[in-house]
Amino acid sequence: MSARIYLGDSVYYELDCGTVILTTQNGLGASNTIALEPEVIGNLVKQIARDFDRVMLLALLAGT
Numbered sequence: 001m002s003a004r005i006y007l008g009d010s011v012y013y014e015l016d017c018g019t020v021i022l023t024t025q026n027g028l029g030a031s032n033t034i035a036l037e038p039e040v041i042g043n044l045v046k047q048i049a050r051d052f053d054r055v056m057l058l059a060l061l062a063g064t
Contacts, residue, residue, distance in 0.1 A: 002015040004023075014021040020036040036044065 001017075001021075005013045007013050010024050010026070012023045012025065014023070018038050020041055022034045022036065023030040024032040
């Protein structure tokens with residue numbers, strides 16, 4: 001298991017044998033845990049890329 005990395009907004013990232021583990025902290029320990037397997041990670045990255053392109057297009061159209 002890799003070292004935990006703080007992403008912001010109380011969210012932490014770890015990598016365990018190809019599975020991404022996301023946890024949230026409430027100050028007393030992990031309050032939520034999500035385990036993302038490689039297929040899910042790929043789907044998430046694709047969705048983020050699609051959404052990012054939309055946001056960038058809207059920003060360009062708005063002239064910002």
